[in-house]
Amino acid sequence: MIPVTPIIGLSVGMLLTAFGLTLWNGFRQTTGLDRAAQVISWIAGGLLLIAFPLLWSEAHGHYTRALHLVLMAAVAAPSINRRHHFPSSGAIRMLPALVLSGIGLTLVAENFQGTHYTDLLTLPAWISQEGLFAQPPTVSLAEPSMLLNMAFMFCDGLVARVLGEALGTLVHPVATPSRLFDALYMLLTLLVGTTTLTNLWQRGMVWEGSPAESGLLGAWLAWSAAWLSPREHPRLRAALIATATLLLVLLALEG
């Protein structure tokens, strides 16, 4: 069996290297350094994608937070910036993927005896209260719910990308968030819309008042505010987008 911890560890290391190189390029403007950072971030994303099925088999096909984090980081990791006017902005864009893969690594390492990674990072309570395999063993990849879960994890990864872009824009307002934000807002609108219509059809009420529903509705309202915010104030818009995306990432991880 291929050990999954070193693979995730390697990708975290590579993301850290790419982050460092992009930051270094900001000071030195060395030719080709940003291209190298891009390649490294793509390799890190690829490694995380390889780690995902391995981790899934370790978890016996059950949904876990570590799986969620690894797939999110895999989607968020590859850097696709064509131009870097401000390399520090490029480095900050990598932060969400780095943080997500780091927490994912910690969660994975926690569940293997003889590792001491847990000493490296104190996890927030909402993550550490449940371990790697803590979710109820009721879902398998063959079931549509796991496929649906994977689709949500993938979208959460895209959300993390938008978060990175918004953080980059906060530092240097030249780089505006991409159309990915618009596309994800559309998806979120459709998701919230169909959820509320289903509730209305099946239960006669739009909103049952469960924490998950309130959270989803709150995140959608925040995304709506961010989408409506003025484009002529990129920093304000980026701050709103960063807040809205961070909310959705936290909600997704809290499950």
Next chain:
Amino acid sequence: MMVQTPSASRRRDLWRFIWQIVTGNGLLVILLLAAAAGMLAAAWLPQAPTADPEAYARWFSEAQARFGKATQTMQALGLFGVARSFGFRALLALLAGTLLLRLVERGDRLLSGAARWEWGELFPLLAHGGGLLLLTGLLVTHLWSWRIDGLIVQSGEQLPVPGTKSWVALQEDASKVTHSPGIVVSVEALGPGVRVSAADGAGNALALEQAAEADLHTELTLALAKDQHFAIPDAQLIVQLTPQNGRPGVQGPILLQVYHYPPIQLETETVVKGDAELRVDDVTLHFISRPYAQVTATFNPGLWPTGIGIALAIAGLAGSIVRSARQPRTDEED
């Protein structure tokens, strides 16, 4: 020719300024953010139950253990009942007012010819109109809807919904719940149940008593959502029925325990499934399977405006998002 005085002109500028504020994106963004904060507070803070006093007491002790002295202040601020708080309702009212004014402003611009008509202009109108209709539907729901949880209906039975003219019924084979028109019924749980009767050695029906001082019946229908018991006073027997845990289903096994009294001592016990017959001394107990459904009945006159509002808002927002994404941008794109 009429000449405006400077004070009249200033007044008109002030009104124009206020109009621009209330119909501008800034106010809507602030209101949406405030509503988002309210919903997120509702998601992260335990919301107080209102219908069940027992659940409220449990919630209150948990909240006090978690938040300590801050509980009272948080309760006074409405953080434990965000959706019911005056502040949140006022916020929704403001949101509705803003949407209405924005709709008027957009409609006026199109009708007066200040803006050129394009099909794309329809999407913001749909989004605003849909949002307004949704909020109106929610208001109607709040004012005139009702909801009754935990109704238990057994197969072959038509149960009147308490305090209303509506009814709910479960088919004989427990495969379908039917109900009177105008209400929405959702099934929360399905489980086993029985219709029980008892006869003595001569075949005479014996009276059954479900609780002390309760009326006597020759037949009882019991939903086994929890343990049930009844007495047969003439035979001095008590029968307890326990649904077997971990094996859900309408035909799930039931543990039957028959006690003799006084003094109370176990006479016999057995597990039955479906229809069954049990003989204790000269008493014969007949059990006929009558599965139950636990349902929630909802009457919501705001259902259609809310649903249409949501559909229109989705269509309007989706169109607006696509339209906004197709507008050329000069800045850097990924």
